[in-house]
Amino acid sequence: MLCSAINQDLLIERARQVRIGSLLSIYFAGSGHPGGSLSAADLLTALWSEELNVFPEDRESTSRHKFILSKGHACPALYAILAEMGYLQKTALKTLRKLGSPLQGHPHVLDLPCVEASTGSLGQGFSVAIGMALGLKKQQKAERVYVLLGDGELQEGEIWEGAMCAAQFQLDNLCAIVDYNKLQSDDFNERIMGLEPLGAKWEAFNWHVLEIDGHNFFEISEALAKSRSHGLGPTLIIAHTLKGKGVSFMEGNPAWHGSVKLQLEDMETSLDDLGMTNEEIQRSLHGNV
Template sequence: MAAQPANLQKADRHLTVEGRDLETDLARAAAFVRKHSIASIYHAGSGHPGGALSCADVLTCLFGAELNLWATDREDPNRDRFVLSKGHAAPALYAVGAQYGFCGKKDSLRLRKLGSPFQGHPHVLDLPWVETSTGSLGQGVSVAIGMAMGLKLQNKSARVYAMLGDGELQEGEVWEAAMCGAHHKLDNLCAIIDYNKLQSDDRNDNIMRLEPLAAKFRAFDWAVAEIDGHDIAEILKTFRRASATHGRPSMIIAHTIKGKGVPTMENVPQWHGSVKLTREQAEEALISLGAEHSEIRELLDGQ
């Protein structure tokens, strides 16, 4: 596998996995990501469930189908890079990592624990595969800009992906990055906004309005797509279109539901976190996410 050119590897994976019904595979993986996120936040006694659940489908599509990135060949200089600019969604990233072999499924349940590499926000010196440390909003997208510029300078074909939160867009640095990405024609960069409309305290609209959001990025000369961030087929299709974009960076505005999959959490700002989940809440959430009793016990008691 490692001997093949990077773009062929990616195409091959699409073909082979598609043969086995890629979308069903990814939906199943995304469900695992949600359940694992809830379980790790339960064990941690703190963490941000709302934004982890909203970005689970996009993250799963990235690691499961889009990124030319393999747990078995993680140090390949030609690998695609992913930066979780909304670092507080770390539980979802760790769960995706566990799903695709970058870390252990049990290990990554030790979220936010002393001595665990699974810190409250991703740290690259603890987990090299998270690519950079994030948690301070606005910085991840700038780091991704630097990666994209550096890869182009070195004539590498690898792509860079960054996921931002919607509240994160209130950081001025994001707009510095937006100008910079377009100016330098970083068509090897694809950013995704997990647009769940809620932030820490309230709805975006009540804190600091973001709309008209797509128009803003179009005005900054990004190639903008607006999609349903829970529709796997649409997510995959949009990533492919972004990969074919020339001369401009891509921005995918993924409309999502905060707390997606857990009815008691959906669209409730209070579940932005950082929250403490009771045993009852965790079980209820896992049941909503389709977990069987054996799986619930494994996730909540199996450590």
């Protein structure tokens, strides 16, 4: 389904709520990864709102598409979109990283029916997605597999082994999306291990490559539609994004990847940037997500 103007307004608001929910959960947890959660919010919103047909009560559904968050540290955004879609209570978001909570610091397959694989060790989620796609293809099933990768994650050798494998088996039921925010844990990608020319590399591995603005719902929707109609192998969507998207002091700043504690004043500024009123901010920060 291609994004309409009406749908775009709904998706923009839903993504705003995903960003708010992500930051609130990280704040209450006292730790987490805000930058990459904010950059991925629009991609996750589009996937869960328009592309996936997930029935969390039925893990064995024959019509269920698969989604794997290979950049597992961005799980606050995943949990937030699940809450927006009604798979979680919004109040559960403030249990992130708490003992006994299903919302752990990386997704855990046994804790949430919507989670297809435990991820966090970078590169492994991509391999799991390839295995799922290959299994579905061999069984001649119609489900598709979507996997969201971080750009720093592409520095893992396992990614390139998987890229060869997926092309070899012509996995046209596999769509990988790169949250290409140009930053990773310690610095800019280019200062650690340059990725360019990124599109040409994947094309050389016989992938169908699309490049889009990862914050534009029309472009996201169109790219997902093209991935469905491409029948000659796997698709890679390079989604150009902004790390920390929506929060002025986080945007483009590698310091906000993770391993930082959000202070009260940080949250007040962040939530104001995301369009909350002062009354809403104070109510949210006192425990009512």
